[in-house]
Amino acid sequence: MRSSLRFKVALLFSVLTIALLLAQALGVRTLAEAQEERLITALIRDDMASVLRSYRANPSLLPPFDLRMNGYVSGADHQAIALPAMVRNLPAGAHEIIIDGREIHVAIAPLDTARLYRVYNFNIYEKHFKEVVNALMAGTGVFALLTIWLSFGLSGLLVRQVAGLARQVKELRLGGTAPIHPGKYDETELVVLVEAFNDYHRRMAEMIAREKEFTGNVSHELRTPLTTIKTSCELLEQDAAISGKSRARLHQIERAADNMGELANALLTLAREDSARDAEPVALANMIETSLMPFADRLAQKGLDTVIDVDRELRVVANRPALAIVLSNLIDNAVQHTGHGCLQFRYASGWLYIEDTGPGIPAHALPYVFDRFYQGGSPRTPTPGVGIGLSIVKKLCDRYGWAIEIGSEPGKGTCVSLRLPATNRA
Known part of the structure; x- marks a missing residue:
């Protein structure tokens, strides 16, 4: 203490x-x-x-x-x-x-x-x-x-002025913008500390302003071309002349656009500080089904079955967009690494378990799966992506207070455990 x-x-x-x-x-x-x-x-x-x-x-x-x-x-x-x-x-x-x-x-x-x-x-x-x-x-x-x-x-x-400085710093943290006036303090050491803090506060304010401007630009400049790509893909799908490999390529483009849109949403969600307060009751089974829809083609191509052992009346209090991003990344990761078998979703004692029948994760790689840009694939079987999906998942879980654990054994699949306490059932 x-x-x-x-x-x-x-x-x-x-x-x-x-x-x-x-x-x-x-x-x-x-x-x-x-x-x-x-x-x-x-x-x-x-x-x-x-x-x-x-x-x-x-x-x-x-x-x-x-x-x-x-x-x-x-x-x-x-x-x-x-x-x-x-x-x-x-x-x-x-x-x-x-x-x-x-x-x-x-x-x-x-x-x-x-x-x-x-x-x-x-x-x-x-x-x-x-x-x-x-x-x-x-x-x-x-x-x-x-x-x-x-x-x-x-x-x-002796510490009166230090306590006063702490109160002023707290007021700045709660939304104040005016710098601390060093003339209120007599001690030389405190004056130096105030000046150093004012400089740090100024630089932090400028950095936050740049980040807000950047996220605003990303929201506009990235969403606009993605919307154009999606619209074009939808129009091209209606063209009966496109078939075979061309239609498959078109589906790949559409899926890539969806993935980029989800990634942009995840990054923007992490950049918004107040997003952690936006929580509402969410039907977990419906959320899982919605998250699985973009992967329907890939699941069918691999012959993977999905089992959702979650009560349809179950509700969890969560930020809906954040939970959608977490589920989408976890499902995408499971589909990528599972060649046959099934994906199972079950809920018990406040935990959502997502299990696959993939090759599993080596024991030496488990401590690093949430690290940014880390990929556990071997050189002969490279892993798709850039290795930030699980990193985004971990940051979102930390933001919203959802505990997440990964258990895996080579040859027996992987189980992701996500702590989502249930609320009153509908």
């Missing part, structure tokens, strides 16, 4: 800022804990030095001797604390021990032939320190939430 530019900018700002805030909070916490330890160590060191001096100067100030500890035990806060026996085995210096769930510091120093144990309880100080650290971390969380909110607000300001 694609994310918006605003979301990406806000996410980047948020992640970077939150990472910096967390790094700062953790750094402050680590530094504060290290400073706390150094402060406690300094306090214990100074206090022990002072106490030892006073005890040595005035032995009467010594606390009671503890036989169990083999030393003198005193408390810095004047609270009696029973030390565990394991403390007796600790070396001289400052130590941290846990007594009744409390963290206690014990300083041990030699005093004449005995030892001095001095107990320090910094629980209250450490409790306040932890409260300050927790407040710092909570403040970091609040700042992180504030950062997310500010990031989305600031990212909206």
Whole structure:
């Protein structure tokens, strides 16, 4: 799934800022804990030095001797604390021990032939320190939430002009013709982008105008001679003097004119962008029969039978001219490659199947049958045509959303599957 530019900018700002805030909070916490330890160590060191001096100067100030500890035990806060026996085995210096769930510091120093144990309880100080650290971390969380909110607000300001450009581009796509005015944008990069897009839009408009003019010329200049050819063929067919090979040639000319007319219709249909919206209920069986009519002579010459296993009441919603072109090309392709047998049309589960009993298509050629100008015939058996029939069929199917598949096996014929969902039956 694609994310918006605003979301990406806000996410980047948020992640970077939150990472910096967390790094700062953790750094402050680590530094504060290290400073706390150094402060406690300094306090214990100074206090022990002072106490030892006073005890040595005035032995009467010594606390009671503890036989169990083999030393003198005193408390810095004047609270009696029973030390565990394991403390007796600790070396001289400052130590941290846990007594009744409390963290206690014990300083041990030699005093004449005995030892001095001095107990320090910094629980209250450490409790306040932890409260300050927790407040710092909570403040970091609040700042992180504030950062997310500010990031989305600031990212909206940063991408505002990009969003405006996107709206203007969309308006152009929906039919606007005026170019985008670059003076509305402040950023240099956007101004360059607007100018490049305006140039591209201008060239696209000129190209579309040329294509429309070209298709208009084709529609007029190509249809006119084709109509003349068709009319002449119809008049010549009424001449009883024409017979045999001449009449066969005349039929070939008429079929070629029909094929050229269908090809021109297909190309013009593909060139019209709005043609995809022209859909209506179509009687599929009648459409197949109509598409077969131009091939009646060729089917008779080859002795090919046609089987239409389609309900005559079946209706499909489709663009009638486009469907006629697709069926005509598929039938023409099947007739060209089928020397004997039959052509079968059947409809099932929303699919129209067109099957022939031809030689089939080699497996290596199947992926390329819809490619423009591709012909699967061998050099010894060249395929008639120029190889654009199936290409036109595929483009029309893509235009109207009709799935098309070709299955074939050499020696067993070919089956073309065309997805045409049925509508209500008449």
